[in-house]
Amino acid sequence: MEIVDQLNQAMPVHFQEDILANILFRLPVRSLLRFKCISKLWKTLIDEPHFRMTHLNHAKNDKNSQNFLFYQLRPMEAIFSIYCCPLSSATLAEDVRELDFPLIVEPRFCQVYCCCDGLVIITVYDNLAECHRLLLWNPSTRESIVLPTPKLSLNGICCLGMSFDSNTGDYKILRILEDRNQGRKARGEILALKSGSWRKIDERPDVFQYILLGMHSLAYIQGAFHWVGFSRNYFVVSFNISHEVYGEIPLPEQISMSYIDIGVSELEGMLCAYYNVHHQGENTFKLWILKDYGVQESWNALFCITDPNIDIPVPKYVFANGEVLFWCIYYGRAENSYWTQNGPFTLLPRGLRQNGFVFVESLISPRLLT
DSSP states (O other), rough: OOOHHHHHHHHHHHHHHHHHHHHHHSHHHHHHHHHHTOHHHHHHHHHHHHHHHHHHHHHHGGGGEEEEEEEEEEETEEEEEEEEEEETTTHHHHHHHOOSSSSSSSSSOOOEEEEEEEEEEEEEEEETTEEEEEEETTTTTTEEEOOOOOOOOOOOEEEEEEEEEETTTTEEEEEEEEEGGGGGGEEEEEEEETTSEEEEOOOOOTEEEEETOOSOOOOOEETTTEEESSSSSEEEEETTTTTTTTTEOOOOHHHHTOOSSSEEEEEETTTEEEEEEEEETTEEEEEEEHHHHHHHGGGEEEEEOOTTTTTEEEEEEOOSSSSSSEEEEEEETTTTHHHHHHHHTTOOOOBSOOEEEEEEEOOOOOOOOO
């Protein structure tokens, strides 16, 4: 009888905690950080790993929780600023808020490589140490850690991607290089955060070079990173994050045999491929999406744009109405800007040396991942 009484007393408490958690994981991170001061119960609940993952998964599956994180050079001051705004808003420019820089340094340089689970891989210049530092940064909680220095030097272009490996319970960062000093040789290295050091990955012997110019980050779909490779023709290289093995996906026939600017990215959980052709003073940008992963016949063309001023376009996001947001260099204004297939996207700021990535808020602490 005593046990029954104890259970009856405990049930309302657990029931209230469940209701509270169900409300809290729908709130933005800024609110949750403030609410941790309300009581010990609230702080304990918000700090629980299960709550943090539930909050993250809710944000990733909620269109209204999608944000756009972007950085740009302020030329009059010669410094960089980093901003965030919701992608669900009809008045993005009014909802833009400036973020605190990840290190207490003068923001003379920064470059964002990718975003994953509310975490950002970013390079900043440390004025005091007079060197560049690669950081893992959570803009929502303002926490950051300095990542180990990569082993492979860069004499060309590199792309990075980050994802959680459920097999090892660890986040992994993949860095792929197109080294032009070695004949555009294809090289790569990987960092498992808990290991604390980069290690080189095996090269694909059948790949002559990687094509990274038309990409801002590695595309992560179906447990693998993706980018473009070339041997006899162009194709998609995949690299499984758990087993660390390569795969290959054919590109649309219109792309695979042509020498053009090519890239791949992720849109709505699907692999997309795109090209930008320069011909007789015109630039043509065409986008495909792979409906059935790995099946070449399932490449579907979404749209084609011809404009002499659009160069190196990169898809970023699909709005609820089907419009695709993409970044590009726009020669008509000598700046980086955002467009959709229907024309210029003026709700996002444009400017020099800027770029942006889709981003969701999270409570994940970089300090707890190493």
